[in-house]
Amino acid sequence: MKSKIWISLFLTILVLLSIWYWYNLTIWKNKKLEELLKQEYTTDELNSSEWVEKANERLEVLKKKISLKWLITKADMYFENLEYTNALNEYLKVYEQVPNDREINLKIGNIYYDLFKFDEAYKYYSNIKNYQNLDKSKAVLSLISWNYSWSWSYEEIAKEIDTLWLSKEDNFYYKNSMTCIEDFSKCRLNFEQYFEKNQTWTWEINESQKNIENIRNAFINYKNFQIDDLTYKAALVTWAFYQNWSYFISFETSKNILKENSNYKPILKIAAKSAYELWLYKESKDYLIEYNKIESDDAEASYFLARVYEKLNEKLLSVIHYNKALKIWYNDVNDIRRRLIFIYYALNDTNKMLETFKELIDSKDKNLTINDYNLAVYYHILNDDLENALKYSDLWKAKYSESELFYWYTWWIMLQNENIDEIKLKIVENNINKALEINDKSPMIVMVKWIYELKKENYDEAFIYFKKAISLDRNKEYSETTKYFLDKIPKK
Numbered sequence: 001m002k003s004k005i006w007i008s009l010f011l012t013i014l015v016l017l018s019i020w021y022w023y024n025l026t027i028w029k030n031k032k033l034e035e036l037l038k039q040e041y042t043t044d045e046l047n048s049s050e051w052v053e054k055a056n057e058r059l060e061v062l063k064k065k066i067s068l069k070w071l072i073t074k075a076d077m078y079f080e081n082l083e084y085t086n087a088l089n090e091y092l093k094v095y096e097q098v099p100n101d102r103e104i105n106l107k108i109g110n111i112y113y114d115l116f117k118f119d120e121a122y123k124y125y126s127n128i129k130n131y132q133n134l135d136k137s138k139a140v141l142s143l144i145s146w147n148y149s150w151s152w153s154y155e156e157i158a159k160e161i162d163t164l165w166l167s168k169e170d171n172f173y174y175k176n177s178m179t180c181i182e183d184f185s186k187c188r189l190n191f192e193q194y195f196e197k198n199q200t201w202t203w204e205i206n207e208s209q210k211n212i213e214n215i216r217n218a219f220i221n222y223k224n225f226q227i228d229d230l231t232y233k234a235a236l237v238t239w240a241f242y243q244n245w246s247y248f249i250s251f252e253t254s255k256n257i258l259k260e261n262s263n264y265k266p267i268l269k270i271a272a273k274s275a276y277e278l279w280l281y282k283e284s285k286d287y288l289i290e291y292n293k294i295e296s297d298d299a300e301a302s303y304f305l306a307r308v309y310e311k312l313n314e315k316l317l318s319v320i321h322y323n324k325a326l327k328i329w330y331n332d333v334n335d336i337r338r339r340l341i342f343i344y345y346a347l348n349d350t351n352k353m354l355e356t357f358k359e360l361i362d363s364k365d366k367n368l369t370i371n372d373y374n375l376a377v378y379y380h381i382l383n384d385d386l387e388n389a390l391k392y393s394d395l396w397k398a399k400y401s402e403s404e405l406f407y408w409y410t411w412w413i414m415l416q417n418e419n420i421d422e423i424k425l426k427i428v429e430n431n432i433n434k435a436l437e438i439n440d441k442s443p444m445i446v447m448v449k450w451i452y453e454l455k456k457e458n459y460d461e462a463f464i465y466f467k468k469a470i471s472l473d474r475n476k477e478y479s480e481t482t483k484y485f486l487d488k489i490p491k492k
Contacts, residue, residue, distance in 0.1 A: 075107070084111050102131045113138050116279045118146035129164055136164050137211070137245075140174050145248040145278065154178055169198075169212040177241065181252040184234050191215055191237075214240040231260060235267055242270050247277040265294055272304065281311045299330040306339075315343050334365050338372070350383055361392055370396065377409045386413050407435040420455060428452055443472035 075090030088111045094104050109124035122142040128134055140161055152160075158175050166174070172194060180187035195216055218236040225232075234257050241250035251274035257267045272287035288305040295301065306321035322336045322343075330336060337360045344353035357376045361368070373396040380389035393409040410431045414424055432452055435445050450465030 072104075079107070079111070084115055087111060102128045103133070106131060106133060109142075110135075110138070113142055116145075116277075118142040122146055136166055137170065139164055140166065140170070141246060141248075144174065144178065144246075154182070167209075169209050173212045173215070177246060177249045180237065180241075180249065181256070184230075184237075184253070184256065188230075188233065188237070191219065195219065211244045211246075214243050231257060231264070235264065235270075238267065238270055242274060245277075247274045250274040251278060251280075262290075263294055265291060268294075269301065272308075276304070276308060276311075281308050284308050285312065297328050299325050299328045302328065303330050303336065306336075310339070310343065315347055319343055334360055334363060334367070337363075341375070345379075354380065354383060354385065354388075358388070361395075381409070381413060389413050407431040407438075425452070425455060441472060443469050446472055 071090060071094055075087050075094065078084075078087035078090060088108065091104060091108050091111070094101075095108060098104060105124045105127045109121045109128075112118070112121035112124065118141075122139065125134060125139040125142060129139070143157060143160060157178065161171065161174055176187055176190045176194075179190060194212075215237060218240040219233070222233045222236050234253065238250050238253040238257065241247075241253060250270055254267050254271035254274060257264060258271060261267075268287050268291040272284045272291065275281070275284035275287065285305065285308045288301060288308060291298070291301055292305065302321050302325040306318045306325060309315075309318035309321060319340065322340055326333060326336055337356050340356050341353055341360070344350075344356060357379065360372060361376050373392055377389050377393045377396075380386070380392065390410065390413045393413065410428070414420060414428050420428075429452065432445070432449050435442075436449065439445060446465055447469040450462045450469055453459075453462035453465060
């Protein structure tokens with residue numbers, strides 16, 4: 001009888017716990033939905049009659065989105081690490097499930113925008129024109145920049161701009177900017193009349209007024225220089241377009257100016273930079289070559305031409321112009337060294353790569369990063385320059401004492417010696433213990449631990465750490481090294 005009572009009591013408690021669990025889970029889901037609603041919709045939208053009518057539909061979208069949270073998290077991780085292609089693939093999988101989700105449309109649009117695929121960017125931006133988080137300047141720039149062939153007329157583009165509900169300043173700015181491409185005189189007159197009617201003090205400028213204010217400053221600068229030269233005025237306005245990230249406009253207006261004056265050096269530079277930002281690398285190269293014919297000792301132009309050749313996969317020409325930029329005192333020397341290192345690696349020029357690493361590290365620049373030292377140590381190890389590898393590892397270990405990376409490199413380098421003595425083995429042991437304190441879940445740290453035990457002929461301990469290293473190395477990054485040292489364990 002007592003056992004039946006206990007079973008009954010147990011089942012009652014189990015039912016109550018289940019009810020409690022599902023009740024709290026429902027509350028959590030409802031809170032999560034409420035948070036998402038507040039993130040994606042304005043207060044006015046949530047209180048509108050339209051919202052009430054479509055509430056169930058939108059809630060279903062958000063419920064689906066919650067069920068896809070791990071896929072979204074994966075996509076977000078790729079995006080944060082600038083792995084745009086992988087991020088895009090994951091976001092598109094989510095989009096297939098929730099095509100009406102505004103946040104997903106925004107993220108896909110932003111990736112396409114960063115990839116300068118403006119037609120695709122605007123396709124997704126146009127789905128969320130009323131979304132409070134949409135950067136409308138990106139939307140309108142995508143709309144304008146995608147029309148290289150002007151498949152849409154000015155009137156069609158202007159009409160589409162109106163659907164984005166821009167601020168008064170931005171609406172006028174973008175529409176009149178397109179006028180500048182076809183008729184600069186009309187464009188200039190429109191800007192001047194606008195500025196006469198709309199006086200704005202610089203300390204009152206908000207974010208949406210920056211574009212128009214840069215144009216205003218171009219006209220003020222022209223007036224202050226007191227030069228009666230309309231080409232110069234056009235050049236100042238073109239520079240303002242470039243500053244506003246309106247690269248398509250600055251590119252087209254630059255071309256128009258160069259038709260009148262093909263040797264106009266500042267405009268050749270703006271044309272080249274605008275083309276570069278639009279991924280028009282061949283056009284950018286052509287303008288820079290023309291510029292170099294006029295001004296051969298411009299370090300910035302040589303650096304920029306090297307970047308263009310790099311994009312065009314003309315690596316040897318890129319090296320030539322990076323080195324030229326160094327010779328004529330380009331300011332950021334280590335930026336060039338980093339770029340040269342990757343090019344030499346791609347060209348399999350190991351000596352030049354290691355030589356440039358040495359120049360980079362020996363510069364003792366305060367802006368050197370942990371990644372600079374990491375790569376320097378890694379490639380010196382790969383190329384059997386263990387002396388410099390250990391030197392660089394010890395230098396950076398002193399600065400980044402809480403990073404296990406350089407402790408690992410220290411033992412790895414020292415354990416390459418087949419005849420390592422007890423003193424050095426003690427140094428290795430100290431480094432291993434320090435690294436394991438910081439991170440005992442790293443497969444490479446555990447792997448070196450079992451290699452250390454192998455060197456000490458502690459075969460049972462070595463095998464324990466060997467199995468742990470294998471379990472942590474899920475991607476099989478160290479399988480070859482594992483096999484090499486496993487073969488050294490005596491068979492019982």
